[in-house]
Amino acid sequence: MTRTLYSIVFTLCMPLVLLRLLYRARRAPAYAKRWSERFALGGDVRQGGIWVHAVSVGESIAAAPMVRELMQRHPELPITITCMTPTGSEQIRKLFAEQVGHVYLPYDLPWLQRRLLRKMKPQIGIIMETELWPNLVAECERAEVPLILANARLSERSANGYKRVSWLVRPMFAALDWVAVQSQAEALRFASLGVNKSAMTVTGSIKFDFRPPAALLAQAKSLRDGWGERPVWIAASTHAGEDEQVLRAHQTLLQQQPDALLILVPRHPERFDSVARLVSDAGLLQVRRSQGGVPAAADQVLLGDTMGELVMLYACADVAFVGGSLVPGGGHNYLEPAALGLPVLSGPHRFNFTEISDLLQGAGALQLVDDAQGLAEAVEALLQDPRLRQQAGESGRAVVEANQGALELLLQGIEQRL
Numbered sequence: 001m002t003r004t005l006y007s008i009v010f011t012l013c014m015p016l017v018l019l020r021l022l023y024r025a026r027r028a029p030a031y032a033k034r035w036s037e038r039f040a041l042g043g044d045v046r047q048g049g050i051w052v053h054a055v056s057v058g059e060s061i062a063a064a065p066m067v068r069e070l071m072q073r074h075p076e077l078p079i080t081i082t083c084m085t086p087t088g089s090e091q092i093r094k095l096f097a098e099q100v101g102h103v104y105l106p107y108d109l110p111w112l113q114r115r116l117l118r119k120m121k122p123q124i125g126i127i128m129e130t131e132l133w134p135n136l137v138a139e140c141e142r143a144e145v146p147l148i149l150a151n152a153r154l155s156e157r158s159a160n161g162y163k164r165v166s167w168l169v170r171p172m173f174a175a176l177d178w179v180a181v182q183s184q185a186e187a188l189r190f191a192s193l194g195v196n197k198s199a200m201t202v203t204g205s206i207k208f209d210f211r212p213p214a215a216l217l218a219q220a221k222s223l224r225d226g227w228g229e230r231p232v233w234i235a236a237s238t239h240a241g242e243d244e245q246v247l248r249a250h251q252t253l254l255q256q257q258p259d260a261l262l263i264l265v266p267r268h269p270e271r272f273d274s275v276a277r278l279v280s281d282a283g284l285l286q287v288r289r290s291q292g293g294v295p296a297a298a299d300q301v302l303l304g305d306t307m308g309e310l311v312m313l314y315a316c317a318d319v320a321f322v323g324g325s326l327v328p329g330g331g332h333n334y335l336e337p338a339a340l341g342l343p344v345l346s347g348p349h350r351f352n353f354t355e356i357s358d359l360l361q362g363a364g365a366l367q368l369v370d371d372a373q374g375l376a377e378a379v380e381a382l383l384q385d386p387r388l389r390q391q392a393g394e395s396g397r398a399v400v401e402a403n404q405g406a407l408e409l410l411l412q413g414i415e416q417r418l
Contacts, residue, residue, distance in 0.1 A: 002167050003134050007110055017107065028270040030086030034104060040115035043103025046078035050418075051122035051145075053105060054081060056088035057307075058333060059128040062151060062207055064095050066126075069411055071099065074418070080120055084131075087269055087307065094308050108133035117143045124418055126150050130158065137172045146417045149179040150410055151206045152190065155330065155351045159189040170194035178417060180410045183355040201413060204406035205356065207335045212311060220315035226294055227261065231318055231383040234263040236310055237332040238323035242347075243275050245326050245372040247282045247301075252376035254300065257383060261295055263313050265304035267323060267332070272305035279303060289313075314340055318389060319382045321345040321375060324352075331357065338365055338396030343382050343389050345369055359403070365396030 025032035037043040050070055054060040060083060067079060080101035081092050092102050106112035113136045125140055125147045132149070140147045162169050173194035181187045182205040191197050224232070233253075235246040243266065250262045266275045272290070279286045279301050286301040287293035289309065295302050304313050314320055320337035324330060325347030334357055337344050344366040350357045360366035369375045382389050 003138060003171070006134055006168055010107070010109060014107070024270075028086060030089075033086075037104035038106055040106040040112045040119070044080070044101040045103055045116070045119045046080045046101035047119070047121045049078035049080065049123060050074070051120055051125045052079060052081045052128070053125070053131060054083055054088060054092070054128045055131040056083060056085040057091045059083075059131070060088050060091040060095065062333075063126075063128050065209060065407055066150065066206065066410060066414075067096070067100065069407070070414070073411070073415075077123065077418075080122070082116075090307055105136075108135045110135045110139060113139040114143075117145065124148065124414065126414065129153055132169075132172055134168055134172045137175050141175045146177045147175070148414060148417065149176055149181075150414075151203075151406070152179050152181045152186065153183075153205075153352070154181075154186045154189045154193075155354060156189065157330075157351050159193065162193050166193070178413055180406075180413055182406075185355060201409065203409040203413070204403055205335070206407045206410055207333055207356075208400050208403040209405070209407040210335055210339050210400070212315065212340060216312050217315055220312050223294075223312075224316045227316075228297070230259040230261055230297075231257055232261045232263065232316060233319040233321065233379050233383065234265065234304075234313060234317035234337075235321045236263075236265045236304075236314065236323055236337075237267040238264065238275075239267055239327050239329045240271065241327045242323050242325075242329075243278050245375065246321070246323075247278060247284065248372040249376040249379065250284070250300070251282065252373065253380055253383075256380055259297070260383065261300065261302060263302045263304055263317055265310055265313060267329075269305075269307065272303070276303055276305070311336055311340075314342065317342060319343055319345065319379055321369075321379070323347075325349045326369075326371070326375070334360055334366060335400055339400045341393035341397045343367070343392035344396060345375065345378050347375075360396055360399055363395040363399045365392050365399060367392075 021031055052063055054063045082103055082105040083089055106116055122145055125145050127149050129151055179195050179200040180203045184202050187200055187202050253260050284300045285298055286303055287295050287299045288303045288305050290305045314337050320342040322332050322334050324332045328349045330352030331350035334344055346368055367378055369378050
């Protein structure tokens, strides 16, 4: 009854949903395309195999090692990957080209989810992290499709939000066949929302299993060698309201280290042009990665306005600040720079990665800053002290290596349910 009410309200809100899609299309034109897929029509759907849902870019990248292993272990099973955003879609095709099927996940109305499942006929469904929808889960249960929540994470803030609508979400959580959860604390939160403890395993985060490809490291070295001996720091996955603070920090840093270069990588592609204007308004000389430019000695900012190059740009830097953390975004993946041996900086808002950031902070690999001034001071201290950088970087790499193995545990759980 509660899900029926949810479906009725969702249906009534569809005009607003479509208006929002049109609004987003003004800023990111890709949102105006492939609308039929959002109604479970068309798309590259491959029947009778494995279905993976990765909501956007970060989840797609996290899912990639798992998908590659599944392709190798089960070449007879086609894989279809769904997502929700154009940037996620672009990332999926960049990672896998035509090796996998790909389509947008439809809106969460029962007849749309049913239509997709009838077309796809998956043997198993794997949802990355916590992208759960009540009708999607219910229709998988109805179609007898085993549903796995992989690399599952649930912050205290998100858990409290779910509890406010527990009448709707408890059946959804209870219907999951298996949850591969990142930490014990998160397992307790999932259990409080209705996940059966016997259907849950603490595997750790598969992001610890990240290994940068040798070709990528070689590309980064070649790029960095062209910049000379200047100090370089990166501010990655930054959000609106955060870029300004990063630029103020860089202006402060330049007073002490005038040859320092900032690599600034906004989180959302639709903001690339507006962030470029912010850099210009700050009076800083910049070059845009999308235009193939190489920073000259006078350039102070390299704007990372391309897709799929974040790890390579991390590998070009001496110090990494991970964005979404000076504003209440919850932080982003701290493990990529740590795995590359970089000292990591974060703002105070890291609720999406509390356990991982605590682990890195406890090892001396991650340092918290509160504002632009604190960020400038932390970057300057690290850039001026190679031994301090090396110590923090080695600590971070050691944390990553010590916690690897989650991917194999996840794959074993998937095998048992295929």
